[in-house]
Amino acid sequence: MGEITVAGKKIALDEDGFLINQDDWNHEVAREIAKQVDIAPLDEEQLEIIEFMRNYYKKFNAFPILNYVCKHVDQPKQCVNNEFINPMKAWKIAGLPKLSGVHFVSVDGKNYLMEDFPG
Amino acid sequence: MAIVKVDKLAKSVFQGPSLMTGSYPTKDWMEVPAVFKPGNFAYPAKKEKVEYMNSQQGLSFPNAREWWPEDDDWKLPENWKEIIINGLKDRLDKFRSLKIFMDCCVRCGACADKCHFFLGTGDPKNMPVLRAELLRSVYRNDFTLAGKLLGKMAGAREMTVGVLKEWFMYAYQCTECRRCSVFCPYGIDQAEITMMMREMLHLVGVGINWILEPASNSNRTGNHMGLQPHTFKDNVDFLVDDVENLTGVRVEPTFNRKGAEILFITPSADVFAEPGLYTAMGYLILFHAIGLDYTWSTYASEGGNFGLFTNNQTMKKLNAKMYAEAKRLGVKYIIGGECGHMWRVLHQYMDTMNGPADFLEVPKSPITSTVFDNAASTKMIHISEFTADLIKNNKLNIDKSRNDHVYATWHDSCNTSRGMGLLEEPRYILDNVVNNWVDMPENAIREKTFCCGSGTGLNTDEIMEIRMRGGLPRANAVKYVHERYGVNTLGCVCAIDRATLTSLMNYWVPEVTVAGLTELVGNSLVLEGEQRQELDEGLRTLV
Numbered sequence: 001m002g003e004i005t006v007a008g009k010k011i012a013l014d015e016d017g018f019l020i021n022q023d024d025w026n027h028e029v030a031r032e033i034a035k036q037v038d039i040a041p042l043d044e045e046q047l048e049i050i051e052f053m054r055n056y057y058k059k060f061n062a063f064p065i066l067n068y069v070c071k072h073v074d075q076p077k078q079c080v081n082n083e084f085i086n087p088m089k090a091w092k093i094a095g096l097p098k099l100s101g102v103h104f105v106s107v108d109g110k111n112y113l114m115e116d117f118p119g
Numbered sequence: 120m121a122i123v124k125v126d127k128l129a130k131s132v133f134q135g136p137s138l139m140t141g142s143y144p145t146k147d148w149m150e151v152p153a154v155f156k157p158g159n160f161a162y163p164a165k166k167e168k169v170e171y172m173n174s175q176q177g178l179s180f181p182n183a184r185e186w187w188p189e190d191d192d193w194k195l196p197e198n199w200k201e202i203i204i205n206g207l208k209d210r211l212d213k214f215r216s217l218k219i220f221m222d223c224c225v226r227c228g229a230c231a232d233k234c235h236f237f238l239g240t241g242d243p244k245n246m247p248v249l250r251a252e253l254l255r256s257v258y259r260n261d262f263t264l265a266g267k268l269l270g271k272m273a274g275a276r277e278m279t280v281g282v283l284k285e286w287f288m289y290a291y292q293c294t295e296c297r298r299c300s301v302f303c304p305y306g307i308d309q310a311e312i313t314m315m316m317r318e319m320l321h322l323v324g325v326g327i328n329w330i331l332e333p334a335s336n337s338n339r340t341g342n343h344m345g346l347q348p349h350t351f352k353d354n355v356d357f358l359v360d361d362v363e364n365l366t367g368v369r370v371e372p373t374f375n376r377k378g379a380e381i382l383f384i385t386p387s388a389d390v391f392a393e394p395g396l397y398t399a400m401g402y403l404i405l406f407h408a409i410g411l412d413y414t415w416s417t418y419a420s421e422g423g424n425f426g427l428f429t430n431n432q433t434m435k436k437l438n439a440k441m442y443a444e445a446k447r448l449g450v451k452y453i454i455g456g457e458c459g460h461m462w463r464v465l466h467q468y469m470d471t472m473n474g475p476a477d478f479l480e481v482p483k484s485p486i487t488s489t490v491f492d493n494a495a496s497t498k499m500i501h502i503s504e505f506t507a508d509l510i511k512n513n514k515l516n517i518d519k520s521r522n523d524h525v526y527a528t529w530h531d532s533c534n535t536s537r538g539m540g541l542l543e544e545p546r547y548i549l550d551n552v553v554n555n556w557v558d559m560p561e562n563a564i565r566e567k568t569f570c571c572g573s574g575t576g577l578n579t580d581e582i583m584e585i586r587m588r589g590g591l592p593r594a595n596a597v598k599y600v601h602e603r604y605g606v607n608t609l610g611c612v613c614a615i616d617r618a619t620l621t622s623l624m625n626y627w628v629p630e631v632t633v634a635g636l637t638e639l640v641g642n643s644l645v646l647e648g649e650q651r652q653e654l655d656e657g658l659r660t661l662v
Contacts, residue, residue: 060350065396068357077661100332101344105580107122107587107626114392115578115618117333117343117425 004032018091018098025054025095037089046083048073050094063091063102066114086112122583125626132591138240148243149256149271152281153288155188161291161579163188164331169324171335178432180331182324188287193280199323200278204261206319207254211262217315220307221258224251230299230309235570236292239588247299247309250289254316257282287325290316292585294574295428296533301566313575318430326429330576334425337437341420342387348374348417354390355415358400364662365400367650370407372415375448379414380485382445385456385502386422386614394617394633397658398457401641405506408644409486409514413454419444422461423614428576435472438464441499442476452482453499457635459532459574459613462501466539470497487512501535503612506640507544510551516645519554524656525608525639527556528600530593530620531568532613542566545612545636552643557604563596573619586619587626594627601628609633 004011006028012020017036019025030050034042042050052073056064066087070079084090088104101117122128136142138159140151169183186194196202211218230247231237237245244250252274259266259275266275276282295310303309320326333343340347346354352374363369373379383406389399406413419440426434445453455465470476479498482491489508494500509515529549535541542565549556563569572590600606609620609631620633642657654660 060347060353062344062346062350065354065357065391066393067361068354071357071360099345100336103580105583105622107583107622108629111625113618113621113625115580115622116388116392117329117336117423 004029004036006032014098016098019095022095022097029095030093033095034093037092039084039089039093042093045073045075045079046090046093048075049080049083049090053090053094053096057094057096063099081112085110087114088112122587122626128584128587129591132239132241132588135241137242138585138588139242139244144243148249148252149276151244153285155284155288157189158582158584160188160288161327161329161577161582164326164328168328168331168335169326172331172338172433175338175436177436180321180324180326182322184324186324188284193284193325195280195283195323199283202322203278203283203319206322207258207261207315210315210318211258214311214315216308216311220251220312221255221262223305224248224255224307225305226252227304229302229304230307233299233302234293235296235298235572235592236294236585236589239572239591240292240585242292244285244289245292247293250293251307251309251312253282253285253289254312283320283323283325286316287320290320291327291577292589294533294570294572294577294589296570296574297537298533298567298570301537314427317428321430327576327579329579330425330428333423333576334429334433334437337421337423337425341418341440343421343423343425344387344391346387346391346420348420351387351390351415351417351420355399355403358390358396358403362400362403365652365654365658365660366404366646368404368407368646368648370403372403372406373413374415374417376414377448379448380412380451381414382419382448382450382453383413383415383456384419384422384441384453386458386461387420388423388614388618389456389635392618394621394638394659395614395635397638398617398635400658401635401637401639402456402502404641404644404646405637408516408646409509412485414448414450416444416448422456422458424461424464425576427460427464434464434468438469439473441465441469442473442479445476445498446478451480452494453479454482454502454505455499456502457612457614457617457637459534459615461534462541463534463538465497465499469499484508486514501539501541501544501612502637503541503544503548506637507547510548517552517643518645519552519643521643521654522553522639522657523555525553525555525634526604526606527553527608527610527634527639528559528597528606529556529564530571530597530609530611530616531564532611532616533568533570533574535612536568537566541612545610548636548640549610552639556610557600557606559596559600563592569593569596571613571616571619571623573623574615578615578619583622587623590619590623591627593620594623597624597631598628601631607631610636610639612636
């Protein structure tokens with residue numbers, strides 16, 4: 001992807017579409033990244049999830065258990081999958097960095113499941 | 120990575136040409152080069168990960184660099200050949216088994232069609248005998264008289280860059296599952312041959328990221344996911360809340376508690392993502408039900424050990440935290456959770472690598488007083504041994520009907536079945552916690568179990584097609600019991616399995632879900648003071 005332009009300012013994304021500089025993030029940038037991953041426009045529920053993920057990452061330095069997110073934003077279980085199909089899209093829109101060992105796979109393009117570094 | 124439609128791939132596996140060459144073999148295998156293309160190789164380890172590992176005490180991961188399998192030039196160190204040959208010499212001197220395995224194969228071919236990767240790819244170099252020949256040919260050339268004199272006539276060939284690339288291709292299309300070894304009249308352990316090839320590739324800076332990154336995380340934070348202590352605890356606490364929601368019972372796990380009787384260690388994936396989370400809820404419920412005096416550790420917070428898939432030194436270093444933490448906390452012994460390769464390390468190597476653990480006691484169940492003499496030396500027992508003993512002594516209050524939504528079959532995870540002989544305990548547990556379960560056909564279970572196709576760190580999505588091909592024999596057996604008996608759940612005791620079999624089932628047999636054994640145990644337990652809701656899908660029910 002490389003780059004998006006928000007309010008005339010060029011913002012760098014890495015090769016997989018993750019925001020490179022954390023300080024670049026704001027709601028405008030989020031909306032623009034959302035467009036890049038075909039989630040547009042962002043609605044209230046999606047924004048709640050994204051804000052929660054940002055706070056979670058700040059505190060825990062990790063990817064959250066998805067139903068933990070739903071519980072804390074008071075949305076039904078599976079909310080991240082329902083709102084974003086691929087939960088990694090939410091992470092990208094939240095402007096958070098690619099994490100080692102966290103990726104989602106789908107064999108049908110509809111149901112995305114996390115495959116982590118298991119033991 | 121896009122993957123072809125299921126019916127097309129199924130046809131191609133059975134009728135199509137070799138995946139490697141796109142044709143039926145016409146040339147001698149030595150003349151067919153390994154060709155890398157998107158989808159047939161796992162991404163190389165990132166330079167900074169290799170550098171990090173190399174900087175750690177006791178570890179050696181030299182020649183860190185950027186390189187790419189599709190490129191002609193892998194930027195190998197100038198004296199790469201010398202490094203490999205010396206590496207082979209060292210290992211032949213150190214491991215008598217390797218020397219024997221190099222010498223004793225008579226190429227009978229009994230192993231050839233026993234490999235899931237051969238069955239799934241049709242690539243002759245995935246026949247275990249031929250995969251071993253990739254190394255054996257070099258061994259003959261440099262270390263045997265016949266090879267030195269007769270060369271190719273004696274099956275010898277010189278080590279070249281092409282051979283090295285072939286090693287990389289096929290050492291990473293082997294999951295070290297050892298099904299072939301069951302059928303080998305000499306008992307040649309193909310897993311050890313693959314391990315040696317991978318070790319030697321690391322000497323010249325060739326490895327894959329999906330293995331080295333969790334290994335480095337584990338070295339840094341204690342677990343593959345890189346979870347810090349407060350995150351690990353917070354994740355378990357979330358599961359405690361979920362258990363309370365479902366059962367009305369508040370379980371109270373402790374962390375890093377000195378003086379606990381037992382230390383519990385499981386793969387970090389169990390507290391990180393579905394479906395492992397449900398298995399972890401099962402542990403919490405089970406231990407609460409029997410009032411076990413145990414503790415989790417946020418340091419020894421990983422059962423898995425990706426060192427097993429890189430080299431001996433890494434395996435030893437990553438494993439050391441188990442005994443170290445047991446000693447620090449002053450526990451009597453260790454119970455280990457549901458993991459496959461973890462148990463190969465514990466069962467076969469831990470005692471001699473990092474033992475003797477003479478500060479621990481021979482495991483004795485505080486509930487039944489059963490002494491686990493089988494673990495007299497390692498001082499660590501498998502959760503299934505522990506649970507089966509509880510059931511046998513009638514210490515659990517089980518309501519089987521709670522699992523009536525389940526019609527199960529049993530996947531013997533390679534490392535626990537072939538590696539440690541854990542064949543009866545899981546079946547005994549299933550007999551007692553579910554009303555409906557059935558075994559797959561006999562050539563696909565117990566010692567002859569088929570691999571998930573994604574073990575030994577090959578569970579990365581850039582090689583999804585190869586994984587689905589390698590997993591086909593397993594999926595095929597599941598499909599059989601699904602169609603015949605209506606099986607809807609594939610049980611297992613392995614974290615890699617739980618993640619990768621889920622993808623495999625979604626692809627080949629989407630009607631079947633994957634569950635850890637302790638998830639089914641936990642769901643069947645009647646707890647004191649419970650206020651259990653109607654749980655149509657057991658611990659997975661959305662409430």
